[in-house]
Amino acid sequence: MNGWKIVGGVLGGSVILAVGLLIGHFGISKETQPTWAKQLSKDVDEGFIQEFMREVDKESIGRYLRRLTQKPHMATTPADEDLVTVILSHWNDLKSGLDEAKEVRYDVFLSFPDKKNPNNVKVVTPEGTKKFECKHAEDHLTGDQNDTDIVQPYLAFAPNGTAKGKLVYANEGKLSDFQHLAAKMINLTGTIAIVRYGGTGRVAKAINAAKFGVIGVLIYSDPKDINDGKVNPNETYPNSWYMPPSGVERGSFKENFGDQLTPYYPAKEFTYRIKESEIKGLSPIPAQPIGFEDAKVLICNLQGSPAVDSWQGSLGCVYNIGPGFQENSEFNSSDVEINVYNKRTIRSSANVIGIIRGAVEPDRYVLYGNHRDSWVHGAIDPSSGTAVMMEITKILGTKLKEGKWRPRRSIIFGSWGAEEFGLIGSTEFAEEYYNKLKERTVAYINVDISVFANASLRAQGTPPAQNVIFAASKQVTTPLDSSLTVYENWKKHSNRTSPQYGLIPEMGTLGSGSDYAPFLHYLGITCMDLAYTYDKGVTKARMYPNYHTAFDTFDYASRFIDPGFTSHQMVARTAGNVLLRLADSLIVPLGVRDYMETLDRYYSKAEENFQSNLNTKNISLIPLRNAINRYKKACDTLEETIKNLKKTEETPLKIRMINDQLMLLERSFINHMAFPDKLYYSHVIWASRSSSVVTFPGLADAYEKAVLSDSQDDWNQVHHHLTVAITAVESAATTLERVTDL
Amino acid sequence: MNGWKIVGGVLGGSVILAVGLLIGHFGISKETQPTWAKQLSKDVDEGFIQEFMREVDKESIGRYLRRLTQKPHMATTPADEDLVTVILSHWNDLKSGLDEAKEVRYDVFLSFPDKKNPNNVKVVTPEGTKKFECKHAEDHLTGDQNDTDIVQPYLAFAPNGTAKGKLVYANEGKLSDFQHLAAKMINLTGTIAIVRYGGTGRVAKAINAAKFGVIGVLIYSDPKDINDGKVNPNETYPNSWYMPPSGVERGSFKENFGDQLTPYYPAKEFTYRIKESEIKGLSPIPAQPIGFEDAKVLICNLQGSPAVDSWQGSLGCVYNIGPGFQENSEFNSSDVEINVYNKRTIRSSANVIGIIRGAVEPDRYVLYGNHRDSWVHGAIDPSSGTAVMMEITKILGTKLKEGKWRPRRSIIFGSWGAEEFGLIGSTEFAEEYYNKLKERTVAYINVDISVFANASLRAQGTPPAQNVIFAASKQVTTPLDSSLTVYENWKKHSNRTSPQYGLIPEMGTLGSGSDYAPFLHYLGITCMDLAYTYDKGVTKARMYPNYHTAFDTFDYASRFIDPGFTSHQMVARTAGNVLLRLADSLIVPLGVRDYMETLDRYYSKAEENFQSNLNTKNISLIPLRNAINRYKKACDTLEETIKNLKKTEETPLKIRMINDQLMLLERSFINHMAFPDKLYYSHVIWASRSSSVVTFPGLADAYEKAVLSDSQDDWNQVHHHLTVAITAVESAATTLERVTDL
Incomplete structure (x- = not known):
């Protein structure tokens, strides 16, 4: 080879290399997102959910239940304090614990014999x-x-x-x-x-x-x-x-x-x-x-x-x-x-709070809680729920410590104190962190009694929760028939015909029977309560029979309520699945349109029961109808926006914007001025109601009073409460409408 | 050349090309942020602010003022309605208008002779x-x-x-x-x-x-x-x-x-x-x-x-x-x-709402407003402010339509109706969009009377506003001395010694004298009110003398209040600068630490005036001191986080997280249960107060009452209001503490 050839070859090679460099750099589309951008747009990992569900161990739940029910552990007693230590030590475990766990104490008013x-x-x-x-x-x-x-x-x-x-x-x-x-x-x-x-x-x-x-x-x-x-x-x-x-x-x-x-x-x-x-x-x-x-x-x-x-x-x-x-x-x-x-006394009661910090949105919370205190041994109430919570935290904590998973959003677990005395621990927590929780919580999942009986899932919640509960329960199978999902089994036991979905399982509504109450009624957070329950065709018992007695023991739970803990396992899988979807989904899986059915039903009931009398008082329901229609239209718009999202390509702030609309929808029904005489009750849709007419509670109760007295002042209150209902629905619509629609 | 050589050359070239392709693709660092990521992390453009300020035209302001003051335009009169049309047409102008403008009407209770x-x-x-x-x-x-x-x-x-x-x-x-x-x-x-x-x-x-x-x-x-x-x-x-x-x-x-x-x-x-x-x-x-x-x-x-x-x-x-x-x-x-x-009557009053949609965070709002209605011609009150607003919207609208600028956050302009009858338009707007505004508003800028006189800037606001007002006023120069900034001139006229900053201009506090009141007291939004004012050394007038008279005319404004409209110009530059900083800064320029001085001052006043009597009633101020210290510590933590931010490299959601803490700080002082007898007043720091002791208003008034009556019930109310103050400060600390601190 002569020198020129080498030079020529080197030159030629250089040119080709340069062309290659240029094409490689500019011509081949590189993934346009940096690492953090990828993480920001990551959606829920279905494989991880399956892995989580596989690892839910019924024997492990049984062991937790046995430990939790060793002693009667009424609020603030030594046995209750012992469980505070137990839960703290699990949640602080180096191999299976959470990021952080702590006790938060309140000096609460209790009453003992x-x-x-x-x-x-x-x-x-x-x-x-x-x-x-x-x-x-x-x-x-x-x-x-x-x-x-x-x-x-x-x-x-x-x-x-x-x-x-x-x-x-x-x-x-x-x-x-x-x-x-x-x-x-x-x-x-x-x-x-x-x-x-x-x-x-x-x-x-x-x-x-x-x-x-x-x-x-x-x-x-x-x-x-x-x-x-x-x-x-x-x-x-x-x-x-x-x-x-x-x-x-x-x-x-x-x-x-x-x-x-x-x-x-x-x-x-x-x-x-x-x-x-x-x-x-x-x-x-x-x-x-x-x-x-x-x-x-x-x-x-x-x-x-x-x-x-x-x-x-x-x-x-x-x-x-x-x-x-x-x-x-x-x-x-x-x-x-x-x-x-009875002696009334002030005692120090602890909540145990466990935290998993979110990787992408640490300032968005999914809350999951159950109370810890019982009346006696409390195997079913509440330890069946606590055992489920411990199993979930153990699996997630282990994944966390192994570096295999960290949720998109933060997860806050609460082991509430003194629930039996009136939801005290959860209420004090909601009061102490009122703003922080109200501004940032996506949803609260309550699993108190996790298993009333072995027949079927029972879920209660506000309408936006239905979507994620359905999604989760469709992925959990029943132990006796692996082709039968918890969802299908639930639908067999309890169902209704939805105008939009046809025959679906019937989700119940939330009253104030467990720790979701302060989160729902005072803070306006989307809440749900999950459990397995009995077959109403088999038993007419108004409660599992040994509720709040000295017979609610591990023996009772393991021999009669849930032998083998398979229902506990199904609840843990379902609730954990719900939790992971809420924490990890790119778009928060709350179905805001599902409020339409409630609003339509409320409107129909109001029309059917009140309209003729209201007409004579010159009070019109039409603006309420208009507000509900506006809400429907706002759902259409938001759904259209979500449908057109190129999920993982959208800017993280656009995703957040939509998620905030979904998260804040429930908040828009809160009106602290609506029920001045009802402590904490501020949710215009779900506040307590005396009237038997299932519609806006303020309207229903005001109407009932006005019909009895027929005084103008009472009819004015009916009009007032109609305004409360209309403005709540309009506010809900506003929340879902374009963010710049003002 | 034989075939092999060609093959060899092609092969060799291909290998080199491939190497080049590989190096080019993987080896040469490409800009790691996609276009949208860059936009997400863009900070305020100082050059654009300078350009905006240069374009603020005093003659143009004068022309707006002349148009606005042609006729007496009391709320809901034909001349008021005429101005609705005028403002709408400007804000809808194809070349200098906003993204959107509309009138929103309310049927409000007024009174006329x-x-x-x-x-x-x-x-x-x-x-x-x-x-x-x-x-x-x-x-x-x-x-x-x-x-x-x-x-x-x-x-x-x-x-x-x-x-x-x-x-x-x-x-x-x-x-x-x-x-x-x-x-x-x-x-x-x-x-x-x-x-x-x-x-x-x-x-x-x-x-x-x-x-x-x-x-x-x-x-x-x-x-x-x-x-x-x-x-x-x-x-x-x-x-x-x-x-x-x-x-x-x-x-x-x-x-x-x-x-x-x-x-x-x-x-x-x-x-x-x-x-x-x-x-x-x-x-x-x-x-x-x-x-x-x-x-x-x-x-x-x-x-x-x-x-x-x-x-x-x-x-x-x-x-x-x-x-x-x-x-x-x-x-x-x-x-x-x-x-x-006088005749009391219900009339339709319009707000005119103008919207510039944010490019990055459309769901974060900066509000800017002024009322439109006057008592007579209202040249100073409110048209001096409206003229300033029109000048600002014209410049920004033009930049917008020319495609030269779009703010990071949405900007909402409000021309409020019926302010003179009691802040009605702004209050109804705050009521209608209560949730949306409360959840999403960074700050409200009010410029009502923009020029009382020609001597000095006068700013009122809640403490977090001080930082951005100072920043803006340091960039605006006074007309007679281009080396004298509005800030320095203000400091000469009105100043105080701050424990942290030394000698600074004195920013006033907000009462309920203009349209900021519903945003501050009911929604808990950081508010400010900007104007040019007189030299108290030159005049002792309690107001500009022709306030609310038939002599508040264009002639009056242009001959006596602000000949040449130079003060109008300075206010437009300052307010516009504030607006742009709030709308465009990557990190929201609100100084949450500045609340410390208020809290410390309030505490000292309470200690000085109440402590000895409180001690005899077994009511301790120590928990209040502790709460304020906790607030200070939370400020330290947040400031440290902000200082360590590699601003443009941080994920947009982390930036948002911090901005939400800054935005929501003011909200944490809101307590709708605190003052049940005071309509709208819910801000624990700034609610109205009868007592002359400048401290937490609920505490001060309860104390004054208890000292007079010395009844146990009244002392209990003192303790209650101390709890209100403590929990508000703790809630404020909570807002600034780490988002996962619960």
């Missing part, structure tokens, strides 16, 4: 001789009931005092029940009422009773309502899932949730506390719960006319209404005496 | 003979006062009626003024009080008066307060900027802002309206404003003892307190009779 001076219920003759006394404790049927830490059955916050008088039977203690008795010319003044659980809230029974002069209340669970009629020991726990004759449902006896002395403010040391006398919604009269074997002794000896059929129960006798006992009974002219010695 | 039945004030003898009557209109001093559309001087919402009685002079009509008279054993029952403007709010004078039995009120501007003592026609307009003897300040006569019939709800057709009798904060007695030449006739004829020195004014006589006229005067035993025939 006096161990030395137990509440009691007696039958006493006019001469003062005790003829009978109700049991102070449930029977020892398994080893569990021997625990000296089991709290005597009682009603927390029921006032102290002695009440003695003739016994009357007042069915479920509804207002209508007492009206029924009064209509029969029964003089209720000075009487003691015995009522069954069900039909109305616990404390409402005593508040209603007191209005008629009743001075004390006894509450029991009728076997008809709780046991499908079963009453005998051989038919009840420990021989079946039914409540034994000595079983007593404990419970909180007050209307409002949250710490009673610090409404709207976190119960910190510095916080101003109202006076006990200023607390609203407490019972004015003493009350005590008793078992149905004791209730039977009392009710079956009542004199007076027989109660109407619908009042009769399964105690094995005709229920007379009283007042007083039959003359030919051993009790004849005796009274019933109730002595209540 | 009756043209056919003018309000009147007379002196009448016991026999009913009229001895004197105050003027019904201002003198015709320039052509402008000939306009038949000039509204008679009146007080909007002052109730109709006739009041006749002996005249008393009650200074400024403060509560203490009437107490002073009562202490002198003056029987005020059935009297008419004449009071000067100043010292307290307009309607407060009548509300105070009525408490002492006064049945009618006259209000006038004393030359001492408004004219530096000048009273003669040759010393007053049209010969100077001072108020002529016939000038009368009109005004709204009510305590609360917003539409009075629809509190908290937009005044739409469908909105429920409360009854007039349910409106709070109106005057219970008729009232009418008069000119000081008429006031002189009344006051200088009063009998009784001379008023104390501080009550004396500049009418040229000794002010006696009455009651009644001097016996040796022509009025001797005469009464003063007031007849008010």
